[in-house]
Amino acid sequence: MRSSLTRRVFAAALLLTASLSPAVALAAQPSDAERKSEQAAPARLLGEKIVPHKLDFLDTTVGGLSGIDRNRCTGEYVFISDDRSNLQPARFYTATLDVDADGVHSVEFTGTRPFLQPDGSVYPSPALADGKAVDPEEIRVDPRTCTYWWAQEGDRPTAAGAPVIQPSIQFAAPTGAHLGRLPLPPNYEVTTEERGPRRNQAIEAITFGSHGRVVTSAIEGPLLQDGPVPDLQHGALVRVTKQTRDGRVLGQFAYPIEKIFAESDPTSPWGPDTGVPSLLAFPDNPDRYLVLERTWVAGAGYKVRLYDATTRGATDVQARESLAGQAVVPMRKKLVADFDTLGLSTVDNTEGMTWGPRLPSGERSLILVSDDNFAEDAVTQIVALAVR
Structure with missing residues (x-):
């Protein structure tokens, strides 16, 4: 006879079967009614600020900001640019x-610094890289060392x-000097x-x-x-x-991303692009994360959603060569915010997020940044939300 916990996990897994690709056995895609009943405390908008497009700063072009974190040692924030040395x-x-609470x-x-290779040189442009190019996407400040x-x-x-x-996941000094990398x-x-x-x-x-003891990473889309x-x-x-911190795998879990929200413009040469560009651990719960899902569809624009998710009760899939056709219990998630409903001036390519200061209400602020891809029709948008 199954325990009550086993019955609950089994029932939850069965609930999730309908909305994933037939190639995947189970998915955490509950019905609208179930999602509404399980919704986490909603986030609310504190404010936003648009950074001038292609701002010139210390002989660099500010843009492509795809990650953000706060440095507890300095009180400043650090942004990573996804300029591939172009x-x-x-x-x-x-x-x-x-x-603050008012926006x-x-x-x-x-300041700005280049990331340096182990030999102390900067990363070359892809055209000259000969296999040594990089595509920077996320940055975090080590809570122990502030590197x-x-x-x-x-x-x-x-x-x-x-x-x-x-x-790769690499380590750098505040000067940009290479310090090592995490085995993946x-x-x-x-x-x-x-x-x-x-x-x-x-x-x-x-x-x-877990106060810097655990590093969690996510692949943006499904492995091949x-x-x-x-x-759709x-x-x-x-x-x-x-x-x-030394690379030993503690567990690997399946996170369910949503289906595409709209049909693409049939005249566009570009198909939909969707995935997980950022996740953020809750400081007081080693199993709980905020997960950002960002989707772009030609003719429809961006859909950005924020979820409260947990690895608790999910299947450890690190030994699974493939998830296709496999029965797994994925991470559970609850909707925190659909950016279309926040009252923003625009919803753009939001890719980075970090915790900001705690608010007088007891809520925590969440700071997000959008990646403009250096494009004229996009923006670098700093957004602040309040989250319970």
């Missing part, structure tokens, strides 16, 4: 943000003979076979938990062997991995 060398920025009052950049941990997606080339560039799970490796991360869908999300990407009918599963 405009200037791959780099990060520091800034002061004036954020985002100012954003003042205070920087940053993630880059690498590259699965589309042209024959082009070099494979592996994704084998299934994060880009291979020449139909396994591993898809192109431009590798590591975009890392976070520290785990099934197809989401479509089905979501998909992406892998979330907990590791120790």
